[in-house]
Amino acid sequence: MAINLHRRHFLGLAGASAGAAALAACGGPSTAGTPAATGAAEIDFSGVKPAASFDFWTNHPGKSQDVEQSVIDKFHAKFPDIKVNLVTAGANYEEIAQKFQTSQAAKSALPGLVVLSDVWWFRYFTNGNIIPLDGLVKRLDIKVDDFQKSLVADYQYAGKQWALPYGRSTPLFYYNKDHFKAAGLPDRAPKTWQEFGDWAPKLKASSGAQYAYIYPALAGYAGWTLQNNLWGWGGSWSDGWTVTCDSTESVAALQWAQDSIYKDKWAGVSSKEAADDFAAGITSTTISSTGSLLGVLKSAKFNVGVGYLPGGPKAESGVCPTGGAGLGIPSGVSKEVQLAAATFLKFMTEPENTAAFSAATGYMPTRLSADMGAVLAKTPQIKTAMDQLAVTRVQDNARVFLPGADQEMAKAAAAILTQQGDVKATMAGLKTTLEGIYTKDVKPKLTS
Known part of the structure; x- marks a missing residue:
């Protein structure tokens, strides 16, 4: 199954993959819907005045409710004729997706602005649930060129801009500096997983910690973070639309991960939140x-170090995926609400507010001109994440565009990392499942 279509040249998928959080909670909304048209009509906002109020649906990524409200308060001071109602629409991205899909189906009250995660927003695009922002970008003079290129490009399809980046992140390698010092290790992240494999026994022996390394919780994170391991070994979940999770390289990457737990006995798997x-x-x-x-x-209660994600035997750079969420505007609300929401969207993503959001949460500053001086002086570790943006890689299609694929990846990772299942057989089974999803739910919707 090798179909060579560029990501930006396909349309009409039935849905994207499941959300990056709380995967075990439910199967997610239906992937059925009306595909978006390739040439989505430009919305004419001439003569339209912003609505007096609208709802902003968010899950407060990074515990950001206070800073979100602070930005809203500043917005109200500048635009007293537009009231933004901050609505907690879920505890995570999946719950927001559930609520948004339910509201679409029931034709009930919709928000003017909604948080859309990296693996959910494309569903809304294909179903025609969100509008292209290009006309509003032009009318309100939103400086799209000032956004981090790799982040804003994630929402560009069919030559249009469908959302703007908001709570965007990359994975980081976190390490306990005190443990590293006690083990006689360099004060830095390992360059490769092989290098860390040499360090791990020393850490385990000297630190008193239960593990030298713990894999992130599989439900919600396996499909995202394991891309790092796969890419480092020269593997991937997929190459374009060709599923490659069972390749020799991919199997080797996951076999190494399994061995770190069962054979070498220095790693474990988090049951809930690895950062905690x-x-x-x-x-x-x-x-x-x-x-x-x-x-x-x-x-x-110790000195925290952060670094780039380690590479592997085939690649030491370009092994870090991006993730997180953007902000989109629903199609099912009035032009007046859409214009009011866009006015706030512009304000919310201005450099000053981007810097404040980053300072409060640790998420990436999405604007190039954001003054991060004060933030970096207080939290210099954020610069590592900012610098790593230059060597990030677009996520595999299978992870973000196949409906339910993220859940299947989590199941396969659990079989390998928590049940010591046969890696090659598990990946072969996953390939069959992913190809089935592609053939049934994606291939029929691709444009020629």
């Missing part, structure tokens, strides 16, 4: 989102 396990001293190292950084720094 790390901050509690249960493990000397882990991988977790940049959005966890400030919480870790606040709760850890």
Whole structure:
């Protein structure tokens, strides 16, 4: 199954993959819907005045409710004729997706602005549930060129802009500096997993921690973070639309991960939140989102170090995926509400507010011109995450565009990492499942 279509040239998928959080909670909304048209009509906002109020649906990524409300208060001071109602629409991205899909189906009250995660927003695009922002970008003079290129490009399809980046993150390698010092290790993240494999026994022996490394919780994170391991070994979940999870390289990457737990016995798997396990001293190292950084720094009773994700035997660079969420505007609300929401969207993503959001959460500053001086002076670790953006890689199609694929990846990872299942057989089974999803739910919807 090798169909060579560029990501930006396909349309009409029945849905994207399941959300990056709380995967075990439910199967997610239906993937059925009306595909978006390739040439989505430009919306004419001439003569339209902003609505007096609208709802902003968010899950407060990175525990950002206070900073979101602060930005809204500043917006009200500047635009007193537009009231933004901050609505907690879920505890995570999946719950927001559930609520948004339910509201679409029931034709009930919709938000003017909604948080859309990296693996959910494309569903809304294909179903025609969100509008292209290009006309509003032009009318309101939103400086799209000032956004981090790799982040804003994630929402560009069919030559249009469908959302703007908001709570965006990359995984970081977190390490306990005190444990590293006690083990006689360099004060840095390992360059490769092989190098860490040499370090791990020393850490385990000297730190007193239960693990030298703990893999992130599989439900919600396996499909995202394991891309790092796969890419480092020269593997992947998929190459374009060709499923490659059972390749020799992919199997080798996951076999190494399994061996770190069962054979070498220095690694474990987090049951809930790896960042919390790390901050509690249960493990000397882990991988977790940049959005966890400030919480870790606040709760850890030791010196925290962060670094780029390690590479592998085939690649030491370009092994870090991006993730997180953007902000989109629903199609099912009036032009007046859409214009009011866009006015706030512009304000919310201005450089000053981007810097404030980053300072409060640890998420990436999405604007190039954001003044991060004060933030970096207080939390210099954020610069590591910012610098790593230059060597990030677009996520595999299978992870973000196949409906339900993320859940299947989590199941396969659990079989390998928590049940010591046969890696090759498990990956072969996953390939069959993913190809079935592609053939049934995606291939018929691709444009020629």
